[in-house]
Amino acid sequence: MPAAPQRRALADSTAVHDQVYDAIRQALITGRIAPGVGVSLRSLAAELGVSPMPVRDAVRRLAAERALAINPANKRLSVPSLTADRLEQLSQARLWIEPELAARAARQTDEGLIRTLQAIDARLDAALAAGDVDGYMTANHAFHFAIYERSGADVLLSMAGGLWLQIGPFMRVVFGRVGTGSLPADRHAEAIAALKARDADGARRAIAADLSEGMDKMRTAVEATA
């Protein structure tokens, strides 16, 4: 039993619980774990080839970030369900924090960031054309946070990270419904242009528009589900 059959390739950080955290986080952001389903410490541990202990640590963190829900009675954990109310709160929070981060980033943009963003956007388009949902979501996440990290606002940045973690499952629902075909005419080019011009307000507006469109799609998808 404790002898790990398959040791899944984890990100080469030093701490095991961090690797487990990243693994589950990625699975949630890209929506590989469906909402509502229950998971267990030991099953996750077996799947990742580690002992239950670092999984407990990772799950604790995720639960604190509300990316995983713990049934108060059972103490059993599951992926939070998707409700219109939750989505609405998350939208509101994102629409305030993320444009602010973009505006701050615009004030200290350099040529390296621009090139990075263009490279990510190219990968995004490629994944899009190939119908690669996971690739698209990963690239989209990378694009936004490449910008946000430039803001230097670590408190707000971590809040944004928590919000993406909670919104990941919603995104998967969207693409499960509409497919990768009718994806948002993303405002990424607009955002890159604003950053290049160090136009804080322009970056704010571009990101806000990008978010609004995406959230609207999620809203309709969720309402259709319910």
Add this chain to the structure above:
Amino acid sequence: MPAAPQRRALADSTAVHDQVYDAIRQALITGRIAPGVGVSLRSLAAELGVSPMPVRDAVRRLAAERALAINPANKRLSVPSLTADRLEQLSQARLWIEPELAARAARQTDEGLIRTLQAIDARLDAALAAGDVDGYMTANHAFHFAIYERSGADVLLSMAGGLWLQIGPFMRVVFGRVGTGSLPADRHAEAIAALKARDADGARRAIAADLSEGMDKMRTAVEATA
């Protein structure tokens, strides 16, 4: 050695790690643990009379909420230091989330909430008159969250909880400097009146004003410290 080696009475919840979490959380919110000092799992465990294991769980949660900082090199943990930049980010986040929660609460206020708030405010004034800093901070926290919980917005509520956790140490610094005498002419009465009238915008403005005044005091205190 920051705190007294007292075996603190823990709330009789069922889970030990939750009791530990609450204990540390209270210590942070009321500022009993000074910023910058290092804490250790085993020391906390000994202080609370439990094994290091549930402390680890509680600390993980608090670290995820950025209420405790983990040195990436040492893996050692400490209370985050107070910087003007951090305070500014926290202010901005609070000024958006908390008035919003108050506005939502106003739409579903009943007589019971009003009475509860008045009772808390009375305790707050009493603590104030007695120069009881801990009592004041506890009552102030209770006042705000009695309102926020009424909003029914659990996502935003938990974000506000995380923000208070991070701002707690700042508040202690303020009162350590200026004493309980020159405390804010709080807008609590104003907030209660707005809630009673189910005036969402009024509640929003009252809470925003209350926050702004408090945060300004913190800002000057922090700048004086630095």
Add this chain to the structure above:
DNA sequence: GATCATGCACTGTGATCGCAATTGACCGCT
């Protein structure tokens, strides 16, 4: 007497074990 090296105490991390509670399925009874 000052500086450097060595060792020890302490840190977080992870594994293993035992415990109590809940879940789910199987079996016997009516």
Add this chain to the structure above:
DNA sequence: AGCGGTCAATTGCGATCACAGTGCATGATC
């Protein structure tokens, strides 16, 4: 054949132990 009860497996929680890395302090050397 339907239903109720019981047993076993699984769950999370907490404790204890072992381990590697860090930092401080003491002691030895120049």
